[in-house]
Amino acid sequence: MVSAGTEDRCGGLPGVLDWPCFSLAEAGAVGPEADDRFMRLALEEARRAAAAGEVPVGAVVVLEGEVLGRAHNASVGLSDPTAHAEVLGLRHAAAKVGNYRLPGAALYVTVEPCAMCAGALLHARIARLIYGAADPKAGAVASVLRLLETPGLTHRVAVTAGLRGEECGALLRDFFQARRPAAG
Ligand code: ZN
Numbered sequence: 386m387v388s389a390g391t392e393d394r395c396g397g398l399p400g401v402l403d404w405p406c407f408s409l410a411e412a413g414a415v416g417p418e419a420d421d422r423f424m425r426l427a428l429e430e431a432r433r434a435a436a437a438g439e440v441p442v443g444a445v446v447v448l449e450g451e452v453l454g455r456a457h458n459a460s461v462g463l464s465d466p467t468a469h470a471e472v473l474g475l476r477h478a479a480a481k482v483g484n485y486r487l488p489g490a491a492l493y494v495t496v497e498p499c500a501m502c503a504g505a506l507l508h509a510r511i512a513r514l515i516y517g518a519a520d521p522k523a524g525a526v527a528s529v530l531r532l533l534e535t536p537g538l539t540h541r542v543a544v545t546a547g548l549r550g551e552e553c554g555a556l557l558r559d560f561f562q563a564r565r566p567a568a569g
Contacts, residue, residue: 420515423447423493424549427517430457430470431495431556437462441556444470444494446478446511448487454478470494471502475509486510495553497524497546503532507540515545517553 423445430443434457446454454477459468471494479485491513492506497520506514514526514533525532526544533542 419450420493420545420548423452423491424495424515424517424553426452426455427470427493427495428549428552428556430455431553434458434470435556435560441560442470442494442496444474444492446474446487446490446492448478448482448490453481453487453490467501469499469502471498472505475505475511479509488512491515493548495549496520496557497526497528499523500525500530500532503530506542507533507538510540511542513543513545515548517548517550518557519546519550519554 427443427445430445431441432443434443435441437457437459439458439461441458443457444455445452454474456473456477457470459473460466462468471492474492474494475487478487478490486509488510489512490509492511493515494502495517497516497518498506498514499520500523503525516526519528521528523529527546533544
């Protein structure tokens with residue numbers, strides 16, 4: 386089953402001729418049921434992050450229905466400001482296929498990507514981004530910036546926002562509430 390709006394978003398953009406773009410149908414495993422299944426995997430990753438004392442964000446990279454990469458935030462453990470769930474998930478997936486470009490792939494992440502991660506999605510030529518909760522402080526897809534809609538970009542990403550958003554956001558809220566010192 387293919388959801389509505391399956392147009393090839395790369396089509397018709399000036400100057401976009403030098404690499405193939407993929408329609409959502411080709412992206413594989415699209416449709417509400419598959420999306421929900423993969424978002425639940427991303428949520429599992431987010432819970433692992435919380436258990437490890439990391440900001441609870443999880444990501445899953447899927448190509449043709451197969452999970453190529455899954456990861457959670459690990460910036461604290463790795464002492465690495467770039468170790469966001471999306472970046473680590475993309476690294477796993479790219480290593481698995483032996484190609485830094487993942488055309489046709491979908492990335493599921495529990496929270497709206499930051500500017501770094503939105504940039505990484507573009508570099509990887511991800512076809513679809515599906516995220517849960519909005520990030521009003523650092524979100525670079527719809528909240529603070531709309532990076533993926535920047536005029537002149539030659540790659541377009543189809544975005545689905547708010548999938549299991551309540552659940553994804555609650556993980557974050559609980560995490561930060563537990564860490565906040567009790568008010569006097
Ligand atoms: Zn990020």
